Amino acid sequence: MNEITRANRQQYTVVVAMIDIDHFKKVNDTYGHAVGDVVIASVATLLRQRLRQTDIIGRYGGEEFLVVLPYCEAEDGWKKLENIREYFSRLRFRQGDIEFACTLSAGMVCSADVLDEERERLLVTADEALYRAKRGGRNQVCQ
Numbered sequence: 418m419n420e421i422t423r424a425n426r427q428q429y430t431v432v433v434a435m436i437d438i439d440h441f442k443k444v445n446d447t448y449g450h451a452v453g454d455v456v457i458a459s460v461a462t463l464l465r466q467r468l469r470q471t472d473i474i475g476r477y478g479g480e481e482f483l484v485v486l487p488y489c490e491a492e493d494g495w496k497k498l499e500n501i502r503e504y505f506s507r508l509r510f511r512q513g514d515i516e517f518a519c520t521l522s523a524g525m526v527c528s529a530d531v532l533d534e535e536r537e538r539l540l541v542t543a544d545e546a547l548y549r550a551k552r553g554g555r556n557q558v559c560q
């Protein structure tokens with residue numbers, strides 16, 4: 418998490434977000450692992466298309482992504498993630514004649530909104546927000 422350390426040192430705000438496809442096990446179980454992989458790849462493409470080149474996008478485990486947005490305020494970060502969430506929910510995937518849709522949940526935190534001593538654990542805080550998004554019904558961005 419060099420970017421977070423740098424942001425703390427140089428005092429610019431950074432948004433950290435965890436993004437997770439909803440009920441993904443069901444996608445695999447219903448349509449197969451290969452189709453699941455297509456869904457994961459589409460999230461990666463969407464993130465690359467909708468975020469800046471200087472933003473950091475990483476795959477964090479199976480169907481989970483971690484993004485770090487340097488020089489980004491909470492409001493702006495939330496809007497970007499909400500836009501990605503909305504767009505993804507409107508995508509349609511196919512397996513033969515069957516068409517289906519997926520949703521994703523995201524948890525985010527902005528470094529400006531946490532105490533100094535908590536800046537090192539932005540990832541944990543973002544993960545807690547993701548948990549709230551899941552518990553709150555999924556297909557939403559929580560901070």
Ligand SMILES: Nc1nc2c(ncn2[C@@H]2O[C@H](COP(=O)(O)OP(=O)(O)OP(=O)(O)O)[C@@H](O)[C@H]2O)c(=O)[nH]1
Nearest residue numbers: 437438439440441442443445450451453454479480
């Ligand atoms: N197709 C595919 N599946 C993967 C990959 N990595 C992990 N998975 C699957 O992703 C699923 C993750 O499911 P869970 O974490 O249990 O949660 P979920 O079904 O997404 O439900 P919620 O996160 O609670 O909405 C598991 O079934 C994994 O096998 C991958 O690279 N490709």
